[in-house]
Amino acid sequence: MSNFKWWQTAVFYQIYPRSFADGNGDGIGDFKGITEKLDYLSSLGVDALWLSPHFPSPNWDCGYDISDYCNVAAEYGTMQDFNHFLFEAHKRNMRVILDLVLNHTSDEHAWFKESKSSHDNPKADWYVWADTPPNNWQSCFDGDAWTYVPERNQYYYHYFMKQQPDLNWHNPEVKQAMWDAARFWLDLGVDGFRLDAIGTIYEDPKLTPHNVPMNLAELRRFSELAKTPKEIKLKDKYWYDMFKNQWGQPAVHDLMKELRAILDEYDGDRVLIGEDDNISFMGNGADELHLVFNFPLMRADRLTPDHVRKNQKERLAQLDALKKERGWGCNTLGNHDSSRLYTRYGNKLHDTELARLHAALVLTLKGTPFLYNGEEIGMTDYMLTDISQVKDTMGSWYYHAIVTEMGVHPEEAMLRTAEMTRDKNRTPMQWSNNPNGGFSPPLATPWLPVNPNYKNGINVLDLEKNPSSLLNYYKHLLHVRRSSVALQTGEYIPLQTTAKEYLAFVRQAAEQTVLVILNFSEHPLEMDFTRSKEIKKRNLHLLFSSAERRGGELTSPFKIAPYEVFIAKVIHE
Numbered sequence: 001m002s003n004f005k006w007w008q009t010a011v012f013y014q015i016y017p018r019s020f021a022d023g024n025g026d027g028i029g030d031f032k033g034i035t036e037k038l039d040y041l042s043s044l045g046v047d048a049l050w051l052s053p054h055f056p057s058p059n060w061d062c063g064y065d066i067s068d069y070c071n072v073a074a075e076y077g078t079m080q081d082f083n084h085f086l087f088e089a090h091k092r093n094m095r096v097i098l099d100l101v102l103n104h105t106s107d108e109h110a111w112f113k114e115s116k117s118s119h120d121n122p123k124a125d126w127y128v129w130a131d132t133p134p135n136n137w138q139s140c141f142d143g144d145a146w147t148y149v150p151e152r153n154q155y156y157y158h159y160f161m162k163q164q165p166d167l168n169w170h171n172p173e174v175k176q177a178m179w180d181a182a183r184f185w186l187d188l189g190v191d192g193f194r195l196d197a198i199g200t201i202y203e204d205p206k207l208t209p210h211n212v213p214m215n216l217a218e219l220r221r222f223s224e225l226a227k228t229p230k231e232i233k234l235k236d237k238y239w240y241d242m243f244k245n246q247w248g249q250p251a252v253h254d255l256m257k258e259l260r261a262i263l264d265e266y267d268g269d270r271v272l273i274g275e276d277d278n279i280s281f282m283g284n285g286a287d288e289l290h291l292v293f294n295f296p297l298m299r300a301d302r303l304t305p306d307h308v309r310k311n312q313k314e315r316l317a318q319l320d321a322l323k324k325e326r327g328w329g330c331n332t333l334g335n336h337d338s339s340r341l342y343t344r345y346g347n348k349l350h351d352t353e354l355a356r357l358h359a360a361l362v363l364t365l366k367g368t369p370f371l372y373n374g375e376e377i378g379m380t381d382y383m384l385t386d387i388s389q390v391k392d393t394m395g396s397w398y399y400h401a402i403v404t405e406m407g408v409h410p411e412e413a414m415l416r417t418a419e420m421t422r423d424k425n426r427t428p429m430q431w432s433n434n435p436n437g438g439f440s441p442p443l444a445t446p447w448l449p450v451n452p453n454y455k456n457g458i459n460v461l462d463l464e465k466n467p468s469s470l471l472n473y474y475k476h477l478l479h480v481r482r483s484s485v486a487l488q489t490g491e492y493i494p495l496q497t498t499a500k501e502y503l504a505f506v507r508q509a510a511e512q513t514v515l516v517i518l519n520f521s522e523h524p525l526e527m528d529f530t531r532s533k534e535i536k537k538r539n540l541h542l543l544f545s546s547a548e549r550r551g552g553e554l555t556s557p558f559k560i561a562p563y564e565v566f567i568a569k570v571i572h573e
């Protein structure tokens with residue numbers, strides 16, 4: 001086990017600072033709140049925290065538009081509050097990684113303000129400027145990718161919204177400034193970074209236009225209305241074609257190498273995790289990123305045993321093929337950009353069972369698991385009902401675009417917006433059955449509405465009291481994982497690979513072999529492993545089950561319950 005790095009065996013937990021815990025009663029989460037909840041996180045059993053951006057920001061994109069890389073947003077606290085939080089997290093043996101947004105800054109960043117002020121200021125070339133829009137590129141958030149600035153009588157490029165101008169990474173001064181910012185936090189002792197949207201850092205140098213016969217708003221609307229397989233295929237093609245010239249440039253590899261070299265100067269195995277699923281960003285396994293997310297796992301309407309097996313086969317083969325060091329996987333089923341696990345993988349009939357099954361999947365597959373705050377208590381997507389509540393700018397932009405440009409009825413537009421906006425999965429954490437779900441004091445107005453289902457027991461305090469709750473299930477499972485060298489580090493060996501209704505696999509380390517069975521069906525199933533060479537007639541010692549099952553030893557064949565999560569140690573004679 002000693003050969004494994006902390007970030008390989010750790011379970012990460014993503015904190016969305018604005019929505020986690022409001023310590024000063026202004027309706028916005030903050031460091032005081034997060035620090036007060038560290039004991040909760042420690043008792044949950046997670047090992048590392050990823051904070052979504054906590055930097056000063058005008059919040060057009062909820063912090064992903066940074067106006068100062070070396071400071072803390074005033075509403076989240078002070079540098080002192082940050083340092084105190086970091087110290088307290090480390091004291092509890094929890095690592096902390098930050099979110100580093102490299103592609104763009106806020107348009108209120110001093111760099112951009114200077115850059116846009118004239119043609120010949122020292123930062124004139126820090127962003128991507130053009131005299132006229134050189135092509136029809138779209139911003140993936142709000143329409144045209146080129147925005148006019150009267151001071152320069154020029155246009156700047158932005159892959160995301162217009163308040164997020166792209167930096168010109170061809171300029172060495174930009175690199176230097178950003179690497180300085182990274183060092184600033186590394187010097188304070190943070191354990192690494194999640195790197196935002198790295199694929200978008202460079203664009204096609206030929207500026208080739210896209211050939212999709214519509215703009216972004218039209219494409220979104222087209223996608224919503226696409227129903228037949230043909231239409232669905234076409235909309236996928238259009239999405240790919242619209243943006244393919246704006247990301248995925250090979251030059252990113254050299255940048256990642258530079259950043260990796262900086263991290264390697266520091267002690268403590270600092271880590272870089274790319275918000276990208278492209279394994280090539282791990283370089284030769286030792287010279288670029290340590291991890292990239294396995295997003296293809298979560299990008300399916302429904303996870304089936306077949307989908308998971310195929311995904312694992314492909315990903316693990318690619319990771320194993322890295323030239324210098326074997327790569328390590330990184331699995332997640334939810335974050336601040338995606339529908340919540342409980343809602344997305346539920347089927348309205350067996351949502352609780354399915355939430356448990358999917359949590360177990362992420363926590364038992366080979367690789368580093370990432371959980372998203374609130375999934376451990378079964379928080380669900382919350383549909384906003386009025387456009388005035390929408391804080392996610394891409395949501396309000398879309399609403400206005402389809403109402404004014406396409407004549408969509410405001411009621412329908414609001415339903416669509418509630419579905420597409422990321423606000424639905426960013427509502428405040430539900431801590432108790434007190435007003436505001438215990439996120440803020442009763443008289444405060446939280447920045448986004450709290451999902452009223454906190455009153456129906458979906459909150460930390462109520463769930464803690466119930467031994468069979470989802471929260472206690474997560475705690476138990478995290479504990480089982482932490483105590484099992486095979487679940488943390490073992491190889492993944494799929495068993496019975498044609499089974500449609502269940503996923504069975506072994507995690508095998510030198511010291512321990514563990515059998516995992518996840519029953520994705522609503523039927524009890526008979527399991528027979530007498531022909532699997534890893535199990536055969538060996539006794540199994542139960543480590544964990546989501547069904548009512550007595551502990552102790554059992555041998556194949558045996559039955560598993562509907563949706564059961566079954567984890568057992570294989571006893572070697």
Ligand code: GLC
Pocket residue numbers: 061064065101160196197275336337
């Ligand atoms: C990433 C973030 C997302 C943000 C975007 C632009 O995809 O996860 O929340 O809006 O980058 O920074």
